[in-house]
Ligand SMILES: *[C@@H]1O[C@H](CO)[C@@H](O)[C@H](O)[C@H]1NC(C)=O
């Protein structure tokens with residue numbers, strides 16, 4: 001009798017820790033932004049470049065960076081490709097993410113893509129982000145030490161924006177978040193925060209107009225500093 005009293009709690013403890021472990025594994029992989037960073041780091045290490053630290057503060061800022069495009073796919077690629085003004089990092093992105101402004105570090109590269117269809121992160125990496133001629137140069141830049149990625153659909157639907165920001169900041173002294181935990185913002189997903197996230201969770205309100213306007217768009221752009 002006494003044995004079973006002891007046994008039951010230990011069995012429960014076993015299942016609790018097993019499910020906590022499984023939950024953790026799911027959290028790390030079930031996020032398209034984390035999957036994009038994994039694809040990118042796999043490609044770098046195959047080229048004998050260092051693995052970049054997946055900084056959640058920088059990931060959150062990558063998601064904010066996308067939002068600055070306000071769903072305008074046309075601004076991403078082409079001859080008049082735009083990028084948000086650098087002042088927005090301190091003025092808007094950092095406060096929205098709870099990132100301490102004094103820890104904002106140099107951005108050493110950026111990759112942005114916009115797509116009318118949702119595509120798997122590994123394909124976004126190899127078939128869309130790496131299409132631009134400058135992309136490989138940016139991917140293999142030896143100055144990067146860390147990375148952050150974000151993905152979102154406008155109002156949860158098409159077009160889908162992907163953004164990767166690179167920095168040469170130090171792991172514990174750059175893009176640090178107040179309280180130690182990145183603010184999870186929706187819609188959209190960002191890397192580094194052990195956050196389960198999928199496009200299926202985003203609210204959907206696709207209007208006919210936005211469907212027509214974005215039906216065939218695919219654009220990508222790579223910026224250095
Ligand atoms: C890395 O990515 C580039 C661009 O997609 C590709 O050409 C190259 O084969 C990839 N390298 C590896 C080892 O996967």
Ligand SMILES: *[C@@H]1O[C@H](CO)[C@@H](O)[C@H](O)[C@H]1NC(C)=O
Pocket residue numbers: 141142143
């Ligand atoms: C790396 O950074 C240094 C200055 O910090 C700069 O001179 C150099 O061009 C950078 N290298 C690349 C590949 O961007």
Ligand SMILES: *[C@@H]1O[C@H](CO)[C@@H](O)[C@H](O)[C@H]1NC(C)=O
Pocket residue numbers: 106168169170
């Ligand atoms: C990051 O790069 C910038 C510009 O190239 C340089 O001024 C700065 O010293 C670098 N920071 C670190 C921590 O290497």
Ligand SMILES: *[C@@H]1O[C@H](CO)[C@@H](O)[C@H](O)[C@H]1NC(C)=O
Pocket residue numbers: 172173
């Ligand atoms: C960052 O880490 C280094 C080495 O681990 C340590 O010396 C330094 O004090 C840390 N800096 C901060 C701001 O925590």
